[in-house]
Amino acid sequence: MNTRLIRKLENFDRLSDEEKQFLEGAVVRARVVSKGEDIIREGDRPTESTVLLEGFAARYSLLRNGKRQITGLHVPGDFVDLHSFLVKKMDHAVLAITPCSVGFVPHETLREISENHPHLTRLLGVNIAVDAAIHRQWIVAMGRRSALEHAAHLLCEMFLRLRAVGLTEDDSFKLPLTQAELGDALGLSTVHVNRVVQDLRKERLITWRGETLVIDDWERLQELAEFDPTFLSFEVEPR
Amino acid sequence: MNTRLIRKLENFDRLSDEEKQFLEGAVVRARVVSKGEDIIREGDRPTESTVLLEGFAARYSLLRNGKRQITGLHVPGDFVDLHSFLVKKMDHAVLAITPCSVGFVPHETLREISENHPHLTRLLGVNIAVDAAIHRQWIVAMGRRSALEHAAHLLCEMFLRLRAVGLTEDDSFKLPLTQAELGDALGLSTVHVNRVVQDLRKERLITWRGETLVIDDWERLQELAEFDPTFLSFEVEPR
DNA sequence: CGCGGACTTGATAAGTTTCAAGGCAGGTGG
């Protein structure tokens, strides 16, 4: 069921059959969340952590003036609130951008992992560490890259993350985001996102029609974004 | 020696005497790093994690065009690379903004903690989770707040973080940053930082002379920044 | 067929950067 999660963790380090089985059993049930619905709300105090099994989700915060900032995009295999095991109260919400299927891992199970499965614990830690690295890349992109470079960077990131869980096909993948949502992730207005996307198209870097994004020139896209894949890097202390 | 670290972790949950002692022993030696020097360089593969004992440090990334983005500020008690235990290769560097004294915790010790000290492991996890929450706040601020609000937000954050480790005095604290460095943290040009700081002064929100920053009106500063301290919140699942 | 959501376009405004200078203060060497 949570194939993507296992696949993702296997990018970090080999999993024993026993560990895989344990992970399978760790997800207690699944729920479908419809598009536009919150998977978790700000202020919630979950007693289980949520794994995204299918669909796209986004962490976001809302400001008083109605502006929204997306602070992370999530794809199948991602824990959307692994940290809620450690920090009780959600400091942000998570939204289903497409219809999503999610699974739940009771905090009790996570506690058991942290007490009796040091290797799995470390892998979950790597998961968190990679999330943090992604956050830092977003900060760099927001602070010091142009809108165009920033957008290119995000596309590079999504491509590699989706590939890591087997959700790309050659150079294309499903990117079921509206330009408005992309703007909320990049910190740009919808209008400007539109112009930036058109620039990427004019430069023959991407094709994006409907939900399908094709990377037409991976080299130049990376170059433009000054994208260094190391931060996602699945290069870890082996057990 | 690593009083600040212990103090910081105690904000998360009570530490037993045994745990405190263990932490004391975990820091193997200290080194002084002079101002402007890197504590850790990008690409390093440390075999120990570094705790900041005294001074201010900043994580940063450099872009080809020479621009620099600071992705996190660190104060005494902070681990600057706790994650290097899990993800071998540093994806960014850490700079001593002031003369710093740092201590080292061998990864071997961290591994032992992760295997035999579940409670300490969780506290270190909380540490990481709070860092991530700070990162998300930075993303929100960079994406959707004005330069003025963003600056105010950062000052609120620094005040509470320093207070948590006992480094404030009433409403004032040492902020040994140049405006250029602040700009690199906020993603703004030096000139604009200067104007923003002047606005904060004109509004009688802060006084900042030399290294001393006084918060003249905490209420209004928080209000302006739309600052919600929860994310730093030291509200955690007790052992 | 018509409606709504998403995308596109143009014009104008706002926010921020860049460039260029000047000022101030603390520290050093003559």
Next chain:
DNA sequence: CCACCTGCCTTGAAACTTATCAAGTCCGCG
């Protein structure tokens, strides 16, 4: 002890990037 130097802060003007406002257009779906 003064002069100078250097790093940091400050100011103004002009340029650039991005946001906002206001219309359209396109397209899939009921």
